Amino acid sequence: MQDGDYQKNSDIDLMILTDLNDDELIEYRMKIRELACDFELDNDIIISPLVKNIKKYNNRIDIIPFYSNVQKEGVVLHG
Numbered sequence: 001m002q003d004g005d006y007q008k009n010s011d012i013d014l015m016i017l018t019d020l021n022d023d024e025l026i027e028y029r030m031k032i033r034e035l036a037c038d039f040e041l042d043n044d045i046i047i048s049p050l051v052k053n054i055k056k057y058n059n060r061i062d063i064i065p066f067y068s069n070v071q072k073e074g075v076v077l078h079g
Contacts (some may be wrong), residue, residue: 014049016032020053
């Protein structure tokens with residue numbers, strides 16, 4: 001997020017980096033989206049979760065502009 005992009009009705013972009021393999025990611029993505037949806041309904045906040053494998057993310061930071069942006073501007077919540 002660039003300075004000045006945030007507004008009261010902005011969503012929360014959440015990237016979850018994990019060591020899960022592709023099959024496990026598919027399973028957990030749906031569970032995380034369901035949890036986010038429940039949270040959204042209870043709190044009137046939109047959450048956009050993105051679940052990725054950390055090794056693939058690290059290997060593609062210099063290739064995928066979105067990953068590069070996350071690396072520069074993201075806030076680590078745990079890690």
